[in-house]
Amino acid sequence: MTLLTCAVCGTTLDSDADEQSAMLALAWVASHERGRDLRFCPQCARDNLRAIEAKLDTDYFSNH
Template sequence: MTSLPGGSDHGGSTAEPHPLVCARCGTLADGPPPTTWTCSVEHGDRRFFCDTCSRDNLRAIEGRLDSSWW
């Protein structure tokens, strides 16, 4: 699924935009996802991580990638 529940492709009204929050530390992003943030899909849920948490956990993030990504 590429859109939020209740979005226009489900026949409902467009969902109100929710503030983007880092899934690890709770930092709020102003506006759309910053290019320095990381997006991860875990158990079917999209999670965003701020640039600080992404940098602090880079080795763990890369360790989960298939070798074709490196």
């Protein structure tokens, strides 16, 4: 099984459980931060998308 765990709210999803779970897993967002592989559920991804993008921008500007 492939268990996804939301880095924000801690909800879990087994994407291999059944077809519906596999579909739901597609809406999850993956983010790589400081070598860690983070996952965000659709709800938290929407809430945090701006923060995630802001962090990417910060990294971009600090590297140039």
